[in-house]
Amino acid sequence: MEQSAPPRRITIVDVAEHANVSTTTVSKVLRNAYGVSPAMQAKVRKSMSDLGYRPHAAARGLRGRTYTIGLMLPDIRNPFFPEIIDGANEVLDATDYQILLGPARNVREIEHRVTEAMIDRSMDGLILIVPAATPTELEQTARAVPVVVVARHLRSTLLDTVVTDDVAGAALVVDHLADLGHRRIAHIAHAESQRHLVTTMPNTIRAEGYRQAMRARGLGDEIDVVATTYSKEGGYLGARQLLARSRRPTAIFAGADIAAMGALEAIADAGLSVPGDISVVGYDNTDFAALGGIGLTSVEQGGRQMGSDAARLLLERIDDRAKPSRLISLSPTLVVRRSSAPPPR
Incomplete structure (x- = not known):
């Protein structure tokens, strides 16, 4: 008995034809790029849903993008770092980008391996939380892939930084x-x-x-x-x-x-x-x-704000590698609860 051919995968061209727009517009919607109105976003995403379109990561990697972002964090047990991740996801949820985590376990050698693995897998950009690498090593990484550093007080013309004062x-x-x-x-x-x-x-x-x-x-x-x-x-x-x-x-x-x-x-x-x-x-x-x-x-x-700022800066740098580097410094506040009181007499 002759087997039927597997169903053809829906492509970006199919989505463009269904939505009656250009493939460039579909690409912009996938990247959440500027210049696409909310109505157009909704129209294109409805076509994606109607057709069952699913982005092909491997194929996109061959074209230069995988729509994956690597996020390196030093310690998965520290309850502050998930807040940064949540903030980054709040921005990326409106795009087709996905975050893949790489815990470094507070070991510099592991951090290096994690970062290299993310680059080798053609991730479109990296968010590095409190990296222990030297400034020279971080700039080498930023030459290979767009990088945003979080919570490390450094300036570089090759990467963006988000810190708290x-x-x-x-x-x-x-x-x-x-x-x-x-x-x-x-x-x-x-x-x-x-x-x-x-x-x-x-x-x-x-x-x-x-x-x-x-x-x-x-x-x-x-x-x-x-x-x-x-x-x-x-x-x-x-x-x-x-x-x-x-x-x-x-x-x-x-x-x-x-x-x-x-x-x-x-x-x-x-x-x-x-x-x-x-x-x-x-x-x-x-x-x-x-x-x-x-x-x-x-x-x-402001952990969530740090994460959302980092994701926004990274998306902009992915779209324009020549963009001037930026440093965002957030102003902290004190939340007073019952663990602090006047000293005992």
Whole structure:
């Protein structure tokens, strides 16, 4: 018995004919490019739906686009990074682009492998969250594929950057606690051992912002920094060290909410209360900070906005590689909850 031929795949030409538009217009709709009215968008997408059109990633790759974007994140356990991903998806949902994640597990060698794998698979652009690569390595990557760097304080003519003003964010914390009457305000930082990262990573910028703010409030003699990691374990270890001081701090500023989680656990294990015995402030304003059982005062640095800005910048750079590089710096705010209060008498 003779087998019937497999059904022919619907192409962009079929969609253009069905919608009575040019293939260029269909291509613009697929890329969510400028110059297509909402009515035209709706018309073309209805034709795609009616015909059952599905973009062919492999074929598009041969033509120069795969409509995939690689997103590298250093730690999949940090609850702040999903907010960046959500923000990026809010922009990309209106396009045919799909995000593919590459966790680097806070290991520079893995980060390099992940980035190289994304380039080798012809992804149209990369969003790199707090990459540990050197500026030279990042520029080499940006020569191969459009790149937007998130939360790394660097400038380059070859890539775009989205950051939060981390100096201002740290000052918000110190000023809030000092206004409550605290003087012994300690900081849990993330240790940075690689020299090329010291001046550009958010953790070192926040630590320096903390020092500057303490001096500005006349508290330079009370500066106390414990460098561990931005993790629950790092926050626990840092708080344990601070609680062992002969003059225990009355407030702890953890450089990330996930570190603040560990600090809260260490304080409870020591038989102390928050904020009765010691205040705790985090950074990121992740979803868990607002939970009723926690109520963590935290710096809102706009994770979703960072993600949406990064996706928008990347789409524009994919369409125009010669575009001048841009740096977006968001202004943080402080969300005050019950974990911070005046120091005990």
